[in-house]
Amino acid sequence: MKLNEIGMKKEDIKEMYDTYFYETFKRFDFIAESGHDAYLTDEDGKEYLDFMAGIAVNSAGHCNPKVVEAIKAQCETLIHASNYCYTIPQGMLAKLICESIGMEKIYFQNSGAEANEVMIKLARKYGKDNYGPNRYKIVTAMNSFHGRTLATLAATGQPGSAIQHNYDPFIPGITYAEFNNLKAFEEACDEDTIAVMVEPVQGEGGVIPATKEFLQGLRKLCDEREMLLLFDEVQTGWGRTGSLMAYMGFDVKPDCVSMAKAMGGGMPIGAMCTSAKLALTFGPGAHGSTYAGNPVCCAASYAQVKEIIDNNLSENSERIGKYFREILEKLPHVKEVRGMGLMIGVEFDKDIATDVKYNSADEGLLMTAVRPAVIRLVPPLNVTKEQCDKAFEIIDKVVKELV
Numbered sequence: 373m374k375l376n377e378i379g380m381k382k383e384d385i386k387e388m389y390d391t392y393f394y395e396t397f398k399r400f401d402f403i404a405e406s407g408h409d410a411y412l413t414d415e416d417g418k419e420y421l422d423f424m425a426g427i428a429v430n431s432a433g434h435c436n437p438k439v440v441e442a443i444k445a446q447c448e449t450l451i452h453a454s455n456y457c458y459t460i461p462q463g464m465l466a467k468l469i470c471e472s473i474g475m476e477k478i479y480f481q482n483s484g485a486e487a488n489e490v491m492i493k494l495a496r497k498y499g500k501d502n503y504g505p506n507r508y509k510i511v512t513a514m515n516s517f518h519g520r521t522l523a524t525l526a527a528t529g530q531p532g533s534a535i536q537h538n539y540d541p542f543i544p545g546i547t548y549a550e551f552n553n554l555k556a557f558e559e560a561c562d563e564d565t566i567a568v569m570v571e572p573v574q575g576e577g578g579v580i581p582a583t584k585e586f587l588q589g590l591r592k593l594c595d596e597r598e599m600l601l602l603f604d605e606v607q608t609g610w611g612r613t614g615s616l617m618a619y620m621g622f623d624v625k626p627d628c629v630s631m632a633k634a635m636g637g638g639m640p641i642g643a644m645c646t647s648a649k650l651a652l653t654f655g656p657g658a659h660g661s662t663y664a665g666n667p668v669c670c671a672a673s674y675a676q677v678k679e680i681i682d683n684n685l686s687e688n689s690e691r692i693g694k695y696f697r698e699i700l701e702k703l704p705h706v707k708e709v710r711g712m713g714l715m716i717g718v719e720f721d722k723d724i725a726t727d728v729k730y731n732s733a734d735e736g737l738l739m740t741a742v743r744p745a746v747i748r749l750v751p752p753l754n755v756t757k758e759q760c761d762k763a764f765e766i767i768d769k770v771v772k773e774l775v
């Protein structure tokens with residue numbers, strides 16, 4: 373839908389938002405009207421290099437033709453049937469995902485938070501079923517972000533933040549330990565702990581990669597104490613960090629991994645994957661959802677995941693990510709450039725991230741600010757060196773003008 377096709381102006385749409393919308397997001401001052409590849413186009417036809425990618429979602433580019441084709445074809449045959457029926461896209465996607473990431477079973481959900489919610493539910497039930505009523509505790513990391521449902525909010529290690537303020541009391545049994553500090557996790561886990569849950573790279577927390585020693589140490593700790601290792605790969609999954617799933621790059625296999633964002637090519641879908649043994653925890657009635665694994669979302673996801681695999685986008689993410697991180701080091705006022713693959717955080721020595729974000733948008737580059745001094749750059753995984761050079765030029769100009 374485009375404004376000139378429906379005879380409306382930007383102000384008409386903005387007024388609808390002002391009148392009818394909850395304001396939980398501060399929006400860019402343009403209407404995102406269309407998108408292709410790494411570009412988003414506004415109501416005036418201005419193109420933005422989109423290094424926000426719908427919050428790390430459009431990994432194979434905006435409106436990837438294969439994804440569009442898959443959505444159209446599925447819409448013409450079946451949009452929804454519910455999980456009481458077998459559907460073709462769901463079965464095909466389950467096989468593709470499990471076989472490409474070395475997992476045995478998948479449970480579809482509608483979003484990242486839901487994928488984590490079911491992962492938490494699975495761990496709690498597994499603990500109680502196998503070890504008794506007190507074995508339901510989970511340890512997560514400080515500074516983590518796992519979603520905004522009540523259980524995932526409880527798992528989010530940001531006490532006192534706006535994300536959590538006044539939503540307490542949370543579900544009991546979730547405590548936090550310092551990220552990348554194995555000893556802190558060893559101490560935080562007690563005999564009632566059934567699982568440890570972490571992001572391989574903390575995204576919303578400021579793009580902070582785990583160390584290999586930390587994740588491998590957690591694997592060993594979980595094996596020794598008969599606990600489950602849960603990885604939240606909602607943001608890191610599907611090529612973002614340079615391997616299909618980040619755990620493949622760290623050489624650490626979790627017992628359960630959640631995913632969402634990039635897997636859907638823009639359609640709302642999430643999932644968790646486990647071993648066949650762990651999947652026995654859920655029998656009929658143990659969990660469910662009306663929409664989860666919807667045929668249109670699964671068809672889109674199948675096309676998107678195949679695009680990522682067939683075009684080696686993980687490799688591109690690794691190669692271009694390395695190049696981009698190197699040039700970003702040359703920005704003025706940089707304190708640290710960090711990340712993996714094309715999941716990149718730039719920390720400045722001043723709290724200028726929000727200004728950099730909005731001023732860069734004016735110059736035609738989109739990004740998010742994840743901390744007062746940290747911008748996050750998560751372009752599509754098929755981004756080119758030239759597009760990264762252009763992004764660098766814009767940020768360089770903006771920072772020089774700001775400070």
Ligand SMILES: Cc1ncc(COP(=O)(O)O)c(C=O)c1O
Pocket residue numbers: 427483484485486488517518519520571575576604605606607608632633
């Ligand atoms: C690591 C992580 N987990 C969970 C979520 C929540 O996903 P969603 O917004 O799809 O519910 C996010 C979203 O940014 C995320 O980055």
